[in-house]
Amino acid sequence: MFQYTDEEYERVDFSQADLRNGELKGCIFTRCNFRGTQLDEIWTSGCRFIECDFGGAAFNASLHTRSAFTNCRFAGANLFVAKFEDCKMVGSDFAGALLDGITIRGGDWSYTNLRQVNLSKQILRGMRLMEADLSESNLQKADLREVDLTGAKLFKASLKGADLRGAKMDRIDYRSFDLTGVRIDLEQAVNVARSFGAKVD
Template sequence: MSEYTDRDFVDVDFSNGVFSEYDFSHCTFTRCRFRAARLEEIGTTGCQFIDCDFSGAQMNASIHTRSAFTNCQFANANLFVSKFEECKMIGSDFAAANLDGITLIKGDWSYTNLRNSNLTKQSLRGIAFVEADLSQCKLEKADLRDADLTRARLGNAHLKGADLRGAVLGGIDFKSFDMKDVRIDAIQAVDFARSYGAKIQ
């Protein structure tokens, strides 16, 4: 296994490179390109990826711990059974990425584009999705307890059986998705009723 520790890379093109099973620790990558790169089973710890492009990259079974991927592109990337623990993903775009079997533990996924993603039965408890685009996401039976969904877009999302108890739902358009069989708490029930014009006394 190759290791990179405390390295800084700026505007470097790693596209089509092979880095399978590499271990990156406390490295910073700024505006670097990893397009179609082989990144299977890599590990990152405390790294920062800023404005990087992972379009079409193979990142299946990769493990990321306390790393930051801010404003990065993951279009068509393969993140099958990857794991992100306490990572900061603010502003990143996952258009058409394969997120099947992904594991997310805490972290900040605010302002991300997760439209059409498959997050069925995923544990997303306590994760921040502030203003994230979760439109048309498959979230059936997902655990979203205590998540921050402030102003998140959930248009046509599939939430049957999902658990939203304790989640922050400020600015959510309840009319944009089906609430059938979704578990909510008493406070959320009041907000839901008000969104349909009910007067709570």
């Protein structure tokens, strides 16, 4: 096990490295390469990863608290049972990533690419997903209460059994996904009706 505190790295190649069971506190990684890196059970706290490439990396059972992964790429990464608590993931790309069993508690995931990912039964309450691309994602039975989904793309997303009450849904195209079995509040119901051309007095 290793521990790094307040270290800074720029354009360092960590690809294929074995960084399992490590602990990172307050570290900054800018444009670093973590392709295929083993990051299982790693713990990060207050770290910043800026424009880093985590393609094909393994994050199994890792824990991240108040860390930031901004404009990072997670193509093909395995985040099985990883946990993110109050993290900033703005602009990151999770296309092709495995998110089964992931735990997300709060945080800002705005402008992320979450197309076709599996977030079924996830408790996402209160997090920010502004302008996120959730097209064709699986959000069945997810708790989306008080989530900021302003401008998010939900084209063909599966939301059966999801709870959207209290969520911010400005600039959402309700016609782009199936609302069958979705729990919504009165304000959202009015907006749904208007999106289908109804005049609500």
